[in-house]
Amino acid sequence: MKKFLLGAGIIFLASCNNDVNTSAEQPEAQSQQSASKRVCPSDFMRDQILNSDPAARARVESIEKFTQQRLNDIKVGKVLADGTVEIPVVFNVVYNTSGENVSDARLQSQIDVLNRDYGATNADNSNTPSEFVPVKAGDTKIRFKLAKTVRKQSSVTLWNPDENKMKSATTGIAATSPDNYLNIWIVNKMTNGTLGYAYYPGTISASLDGVVIGAPYIGTGSGTSAPFNLGRTATHEVGHYLNLPHLWGSSNTGCQTDYSDDTPLSPGPNYGTPTYPLSRACGGVSRSQIFMNYMDYVDDKIMVMFTTNQRQRMQAVVSASGPRSGLRLY
Numbered sequence: 001m002k003k004f005l006l007g008a009g010i011i012f013l014a015s016c017n018n019d020v021n022t023s024a025e026q027p028e029a030q031s032q033q034s035a036s037k038r039v040c041p042s043d044f045m046r047d048q049i050l051n052s053d054p055a056a057r058a059r060v061e062s063i064e065k066f067t068q069q070r071l072n073d074i075k076v077g078k079v080l081a082d083g084t085v086e087i088p089v090v091f092n093v094v095y096n097t098s099g100e101n102v103s104d105a106r107l108q109s110q111i112d113v114l115n116r117d118y119g120a121t122n123a124d125n126s127n128t129p130s131e132f133v134p135v136k137a138g139d140t141k142i143r144f145k146l147a148k149t150v151r152k153q154s155s156v157t158l159w160n161p162d163e164n165k166m167k168s169a170t171t172g173i174a175a176t177s178p179d180n181y182l183n184i185w186i187v188n189k190m191t192n193g194t195l196g197y198a199y200y201p202g203t204i205s206a207s208l209d210g211v212v213i214g215a216p217y218i219g220t221g222s223g224t225s226a227p228f229n230l231g232r233t234a235t236h237e238v239g240h241y242l243n244l245p246h247l248w249g250s251s252n253t254g255c256q257t258d259y260s261d262d263t264p265l266s267p268g269p270n271y272g273t274p275t276y277p278l279s280r281a282c283g284g285v286s287r288s289q290i291f292m293n294y295m296d297y298v299d300d301k302i303m304v305m306f307t308t309n310q311r312q313r314m315q316a317v318v319s320a321s322g323p324r325s326g327l328r329l330y
Contacts, residue, residue: 037271038228038297041161042197042240043250049203059202063323064259067243067316080143085318087327088147092173092185094154094166095215099223100188106219107149113220113231114144114238117294124304129276132290135262137311142242142318147181159187161197164208175207179326182241183210184234186218196233198240201323211237227273230300239295239306242314242324247295255282260309263290269297 050057080086089111095101116122118140128136150173159166166172166185175183196213216225217233224230247266249256254267265282270291277288290296292304306314317324 036227037193038195038233038236038269038299040195040197040233040237040297041192042199042237043246045161045197045199047252056203060200063202063243063317066322067259067313082141084141084143085315085328086143086145087318088181089144090147090176090181090183091149092166092175092183093149093151094156094172094185094187095151096154096157096188100215101151101153102186102215102218102223104149106221106223108146108219109221110219110231110234111144111146114235117232117235118142118144118238118306120305122304124301127304128292129288131277131288132292132305132307135307135309137306137308140306140311140314142314144182144238148176150176156187157189159190159212161190161194161212166212167208167210175210178206178209180329182238182327185210185212186215187212188215190214195228196237198237200240201243201317211241213237227299227301232294232300232303235294235303239310239314243317244295244306244310244313246297247290247293258295259313260307262307262309263293264288266290266296271297271299273299273302 050060091102091107093102093107113122120136120138120140125136152173154166154172156165156171166187167175167183172187173185175181190212194214195217196211198211199209211234213234216223217228218224218231220229220231244260245258246269247258247263248254248268249258249266255265258266264287265285266289267280267282270278270289274289274291276292278291279286280289290307291298292302293310294303294306295310296303316322318327319325320328
């Protein structure tokens with residue numbers, strides 16, 4: 001049973017980053033097109049916020065306590081007839097060249113991927129090893145609907161996630177009602193090979209809240225960049241937005257809780273296309289990793305599932321009294 005540490009153990013942001021690894025090597029700067037490993041600095045950014053902002057830390061700890069209290073009593077208010085919460089999405093496309101102006105078709109394909117992955121109707125869900133089938137989430141009862149697309153050409157050719165300038169009306173696109181809409185910014189390139197990043201509930205001001213994805217990694221089809229060309233970067237980052245940590249629990253060291261009892265402790269991210277079983281040790285105990293989970297760092301074609309506890313955490317966040325309850329009120 002994993003321990004829920006509400007102090008230092010809670011500090012993880014929501015990012016896919018190559019500098020989260022057991023060797024602590026820093027990744028070389030690289031263009032979006034050349035990225036060969038999943039890079040997402042969300043956890044590192046969350047660490048910085050919580051270490052410097054006591055009020056943010058208090059909010060996040062309160063959200064975690066609320067989440068734990070809800071795990072055994074999930075009563076998500078009905079939005080659709082079957083009780084599914086449908087989250088409205090605003091795509092903010094900030095591009096430099098016309099080729100980086102992601103098409104409507106690719107944006108819709110991303111919505112389709114999110115709905116399949118969060119509804120457990122993705123065809124590769126059946127690739128879950130038998131060991132992990134008992135903890136497989138099934139339908140999370142969370143869906144996504146494209147509400148609006150905003151586009152803007154910019155002179156910026158490389159964005160720094162730490163600056164969030166893509167979210168400013170002067171240098172990018174300001175968020176649309178972020179308490180009521182999931183804003184997803186799509187940018188041409190980011191520093192250090194970042195594929196995407198997101199903010200956990202309660203960590204940042206509303207105007208900066210949401211998800212950022214590199215243009216080559218949004219949706220499916222022409223214009224996307226393998227091995228991250230199946231829309232799973234957004235699946236991963238939206239998981240962070242809905243309060244799911246990485247499986248290893250911290251941006252700096254592994255073998256910490258991810259607040260889901262049904263995921264094995266992980267010493268750090270897995271990359272590429274591992275095969276089951278993949279045994280790694282925490283605290284002297286070695287067992288296969290649940291690397292096919294959406295919250296690891298493997299290539300898109302290997303990610304296939306959430307767990308039951310992860311589903312419950314997300315449902316708590318969007319419940320009527322949850323920190324993202326406003327998404328139900330659009």
